Amino acid sequence: MAERAVDARKLFVVHESATGNVVSLQGASLQVDVGELVAVMGPSGSGKSTLLNCLAGLQSITAGQLRVEGPVATVAQDAAKALGDDQAIAQRIALRARLAGTRRKAAQHRAELLLARVGLEGRGQARRAQLSGGEQQRAALCVAIAARPRLLLVDEVTGQLDANTGRGILELLKALAHDEGAAVLLATHDPRATEVADRTVTIRDGRVTGEYQGRNGRRYVFVDDGGLLRLDPDDLQAAGIAGNAEVSLAPGALILRGTHKAQLRDVSHRPELKGGDELVRLEHVRRRFRTRAETVDAVAGVNLALKAGAFHALVGPSGCGKTSLLHLIAGLDRPDHGRVTIGHHDLSHEDRAGLARVRRELIAVVPQVSALVAGLSTLDNVALGLRARGTTAKVAKQAAYAALAELDLQDLAHRPAGGLSGGERQRAALARAFATNAALIVADEPTANLDEANAIKVAELLATKALSGACVVCATHDASVTARATTVIAMRDGKVAPGAGGAQAPPAIA
Numbered sequence: 001m002a003e004r005a006v007d008a009r010k011l012f013v014v015h016e017s018a019t020g021n022v023v024s025l026q027g028a029s030l031q032v033d034v035g036e037l038v039a040v041m042g043p044s045g046s047g048k049s050t051l052l053n054c055l056a057g058l059q060s061i062t063a064g065q066l067r068v069e070g071p072v073a074t075v076a077q078d079a080a081k082a083l084g085d086d087q088a089i090a091q092r093i094a095l096r097a098r099l100a101g102t103r104r105k106a107a108q109h110r111a112e113l114l115l116a117r118v119g120l121e122g123r124g125q126a127r128r129a130q131l132s133g134g135e136q137q138r139a140a141l142c143v144a145i146a147a148r149p150r151l152l153l154v155d156e157v158t159g160q161l162d163a164n165t166g167r168g169i170l171e172l173l174k175a176l177a178h179d180e181g182a183a184v185l186l187a188t189h190d191p192r193a194t195e196v197a198d199r200t201v202t203i204r205d206g207r208v209t210g211e212y213q214g215r216n217g218r219r220y221v222f223v224d225d226g227g228l229l230r231l232d233p234d235d236l237q238a239a240g241i242a243g244n245a246e247v248s249l250a251p252g253a254l255i256l257r258g259t260h261k262a263q264l265r266d267v268s269h270r271p272e273l274k275g276g277d278e279l280v281r282l283e284h285v286r287r288r289f290r291t292r293a294e295t296v297d298a299v300a301g302v303n304l305a306l307k308a309g310a311f312h313a314l315v316g317p318s319g320c321g322k323t324s325l326l327h328l329i330a331g332l333d334r335p336d337h338g339r340v341t342i343g344h345h346d347l348s349h350e351d352r353a354g355l356a357r358v359r360r361e362l363i364a365v366v367p368q369v370s371a372l373v374a375g376l377s378t379l380d381n382v383a384l385g386l387r388a389r390g391t392t393a394k395v396a397k398q399a400a401y402a403a404l405a406e407l408d409l410q411d412l413a414h415r416p417a418g419g420l421s422g423g424e425r426q427r428a429a430l431a432r433a434f435a436t437n438a439a440l441i442v443a444d445e446p447t448a449n450l451d452e453a454n455a456i457k458v459a460e461l462l463a464t465k466a467l468s469g470a471c472v473v474c475a476t477h478d479a480s481v482t483a484r485a486t487t488v489i490a491m492r493d494g495k496v497a498p499g500a501g502g503a504q505a506p507p508a509i510a
Contacts, residue, residue, distance in 0.1 A: 002033035002034065002035070002036075003033065003034040003069075004031060004032070004034070004067075004069070005032050005033060005034045005036075005068070005069045005150060005151050005182075005183030006030060006031060006032040006055060006067075006068055006069075006151065006183060006185065007031050007065075007066070007067040007068075008028065008029060008030045008031070008051075008054070008055070008064070008065070008066050008067075009029050009064055009065040009066075010028070010063070010064045010065070011025045011027070011029070011051070011054060011061050011063070011064035011065075011066060012025055012026060012027060012061065012062045012063040012064055013025040013047075013050055013054065013059060013060075013061055013062055014062045015419055022415065022419060023206060024047050024050040024206055025047050025050055025051060025054070025061075025064075025206040026205060026206035026207050027064075027206075027207055027224065028047065028051055028064075028203065028206060028207055028208050029208055030051070030201060030208055032151075032183045032185055034069070034181055034182070034183050035177055035178055035181060035182075035183065036177060036183050036184070036198045036199070037173055037174045037177040037178075037184045037186065037196065037198050038183075038184070038185050038186070038197060038198065038199055038200070038201060039186045039188055039193040039194060039196075039197035039199075039200040039201070040052075040185060040186065040187045040188070040200075040201055040202075040203055041187075041188060041189065041193070041194070041200055041201075041202055041203070041451075042202055042203035042204050042451070043204065043423075043451040043453065043454065044421050044422070044423025044424050044426075044427070044449070044450055044451055044454055045420070045421040045423065046203045046204050046205060046206070046421075047203055047205070047206040047207075048187035048203055048421075049077075049155055049187060049421055049422055050206075050421075051187070051203065052074070052153045052155055052185065052187055054066060055068055055153055055185065056072055056074045056153050057072070058074075068151060069150055069151060069183075070149075070150055070151060071100070071147065071149050071150055071151075072149055072150070072151045072152075072153065073147060073149035073151070073152050073153070074144060074152075074153045074154075075137075075140055075141050075144045075152070075153070075154045075155060075157055076140075076155055077155050077156050077159075077422045077449060078369055079128075079133075079136035079137045079139065080128060080136070080369070082139075082140035082143045082144065083128040083136060083139055083140055083143065084128065085127065085128055085129065087127070088124060088125045088126060088127055089115070089120075089123070089124060089126060089127070089128070089131070089139045089142070089143075090108070090112065090115065090124030091111075092143055093111035093114060093139070093142045093143050093146045094107040094108050094110070094111040094146070095107075096143050096144075096146040096147050097110050097111065097146040097147055099147065100146070100147035100148070107146070110146055111124065111142070111146065112124065114142040114145065114146060115139070115142060117172055118138040118139070118141060118142060118168070118169065118172065119138065119165060119168065119318075120135060120138055120139060120142075122294075123135070123294075124293075125291060125292065125294065126291060126293075126294070127291070130289050130291065130296070131319070132318055132319045132320075132321075132322070132323050132324075133160045133318075133323055133368040133444070133445060134160045134161045134162070134165065134318025134319060135318055135319045137157055137159075137160055137161065138161075138165070138169065138318070141154070141157055141169065141172075145176055145182075148180055148182070149182055150181075150182055150183070151182065151183045151184075151185070152173070152176065152177075152182055152183070152185070153185050153187075154173065154184065154185070154186045154187065154188075155187045155422070156187060156188060156189070156422060156448070156449050157169055157173075157186065157188075158170065158188065158190045158192070158193070159188075159189070159445070159448035160318065160368060160445045160448045160477070161318050161477060162315075162316070162317045162318055162477045163192075163477065164317070165317060165318050166190060166192060166477075167192060167196075170186075170190075170192060170193055170196040170197075171196060173186060174196050174197075174198075177198075189449070189450060189451045189452065189455070191452070194212075194214060195214060198213070199211050199212070199213050200212055200213070202232060204230055204232065207230060208222060209221065209222055209229075209230040209231075209232065210222055210230075231256075241256065241257075241258035244259045245257060245258055245259060246258075246259055277307065277308055278305050278306070278307055278308075279306060279307060279308045279342065279343060279439060279440060279471040280305070280306040280329055280340075280341070280342050280471060280473070281304070281305050281306075281339075281340075281341045282302050282303060282304040282305075282328070282329070282338065282339070282340050282341075283303060283338050283339045283340075283341075284301055284302075284303060284337065284338040284339070285299055285301070285302045285303075285325075285328060285335045285337070285338035285339070285340060286299055286300055286301055286302075286336050286337040286338055287321075287324050287325075287328060287333065287335050287336055287494075288336045297493075297494045298321045298324035298325075298494055299321050299324050299325050299328060299335070299494050300321070300493065300495050301338070301494075301495065302325060302338075302494075302495065302496055303496075304489070304496065306329075306471055306473060307471060308439065308469055308470065308471045309467070309469050309470070310466055310471060310472070310486040310487060311463050311465075311466035311472045311474070311484065311486045311487070312471070312472065312473045312474070312485060312486065312489060313474050313476055313481055313482045313485035313487070313488045313489065314326070314473065314474065314475045314489045314491060315475075315476060315477065315482060315488060315489065315490055315491065316490055316491035316492050317492065320491045320492050320493060320494065321491055321493070321494040321495075322444075322475035322491055323368070323444055323475060324494075325475075325491070326442050326444050326473065326475055328340055329342075329440075329442055329473060330363050330365050330440075330442045331347050331350070331355040331358055331363065332359075332365070334347070334348070335348075342358060342362060342363070343362060343439075345358050345362075360388070360389050360390075362438060362439045362440050363438055363439075363440045363441075363442060364385075364432075364433035364434070364436045364438035364440070364441050364442070365433065365442050365443075366429050366430055366432075366433045366441070366442070366443035366444065366446050367429070367444055368444045368445050368448070370425040370426055370428065370429035371429070372417040372420075372425055372428060372429065373417060374416065374417050374418030375416060375417075375418065376416070376417055377413065377415060377416060377417065378404065378409060378412050378413050378414070378415055378416075378417055378420065378424075378428050379397065379401060379413040379414060380400075381417050381428060381432060382400035382403055382404060382428065382431050382432045382435050383396040383397050383399075383435075384432075385432045385433075385435065385436060386399055386400065386435055386436060389436060396435075399435045399437075400431070400435050401413060403431040403432070403434045403435035404428070404431045406431065406434060407427040407428075407430060407431050407434075407457070407458070407461070408454075408457070409424065409427055409428060409431060412424060422449045423449045423450045423451065423454060425449075426446065426447075426448070426449045426450060427450070427454065427458070430443070430446055430458060430461070434461070434465065437470075439469075439470060439471060440470065440471045440473070441462070441470050441471070441472045441473070441474075442473050442474075443462065443472070443473070443474040443475070444474075444475045445475055445476060445477070446458055446462070446474060446476070446481075447459065447476065447478045447480065447481060448477075452480070455478055455480045455481075456480045458480075458481075459478070459480040459481045459483070459484045460484060462474060462481070462484070463484040463485075466486065
């Protein structure tokens with residue numbers, strides 16, 4: 001009989017808040033054996049992260065029975081918590097191994113091996129701020145597995161990674177489970193995980209509702225003690241069942257038939273967008289980072305022209321410079337060489353206060369980490385961005401609520417932001433940007449933590465903002481986003497493909 005690493009039975013988690021109790025888990029049950037890689041999938045807010053926090057001992061349960069075999073390691077959505085800012089990443093990884101009893105040289109050797117396995121060979125002396133979001137996520141995974149945990153809990157580790165890197169990380173997790181005798185539980189929206197995982201369990205509204213093996217494998221739906229079963233809305237839609245359904249009985253079977261054909265929404269249409277006036281121009285832009293061990297050109301001589309009324313998707317492998325380029329476009333960083341112009345503003349001539357003024361007047365930023373104020377309500381977080389731009393309190397609240405409604409978050413408007421799931425926080429950050437009606441929207445992996453349905457909705461909204469006249473620039477690995485973009489700009493090693501973004505070669509800068 002396989003050794004069990006997780007035995008969770010009928011877990012309930014209830015959060016108290018000023019507006020009433022919020023139930024995150026409602027009788028969730030799950031068993032995981034040592035040596036298994038289990039993917040947990042479900043929509044944003046379904047309870048995935050809460051379940052992982054309970055297994056890690058970071059969240060107390062209100063009711064139920066829970067047994068976990070340790071030691072336990074976690075990889076959270078926010079890699080900064082694991083990496084810190086005071087050490088090179090190789091030192092951070094080795095430190096975790098040393099704390100688990102590994103000798104110094106062996107710990108250093110393990111750090112080097114792990115970095116090589118996740119594609120970060122030679123980057124061990126870099127610090128967190130010198131890594132891209134995807135590189136930070138991979139480094140955080142190395143920190144977690146350095147001590148050879150018995151149970152590894154991973155929350156959305158592939159959301160910010162390109163397809164090849166993401167597949168490699170999933171294979172690494174599977175090898176960890178099988179070769180090192182660990183159990184790995186992966187909360188994810190990534191459909192590739194179903195192909196690598198030993199099995200996939202689905203969760204919705206705080207209940208584990210079913211499981212399957214492989215993307216097209218046999219599917220099981222769980223029936224609770226009261227005879228209640230939950231069917232995935234996506235499955236019902238695919239079967240053409242909506243509203244009422246006809247139920248009939250047969251030996252060993254219960255047959256569900258739709259009473260009318262569901263109206264399926266076509267999400268494959270790529271909008272026809274018209275280009276407008278040039279809003280952003282980059283001329284020979286370079287951004288170089290130096291450390292004692294290396295010099296990296298994160299952005300290496302980029303020329304781009306980005307137009308209003310267009311949706312620009314920036315793609316490329318993790319660490320290719322996408323985030324650094326977005327920071328330069330948004331005036332959050334300065335180039336070492338070259339010129340960035342937004343409208344009639346030459347950012348090289350603006351001081352810090354001037355850059356802040358340009359952002360306030362023209363730019364809305366959606367960062368990789370949502371950066372919400374945990375103690376404020378979701379509505380107040382969105383309204384805060386408008387108040388900082390001089391909008392009156394009443395108008396800010398109205399616009400904030402409308403933006404939340406665009407992203408189906410109106411029911412969470414008065415919930416503290418600290419009580420939102422990772423996907424809900426990501427959508428709230430998008431609402432904060434959309435509410436400003438800015439001329440330039442700069443978004444960094446805005447669908448990374450979202451389930452497929454919400455990712456498609458966000459991609460469509462970004463395209464709609466471009467149709468209404470905004471210049472939208474989005475770094476992404478998501479095909480839902482690139483399929484709706486006016487222009488796809490490929491980036492590698494700090495450079496963009498010739499002609500990307502419709503830019504003409506700019507004149508040389510003296």
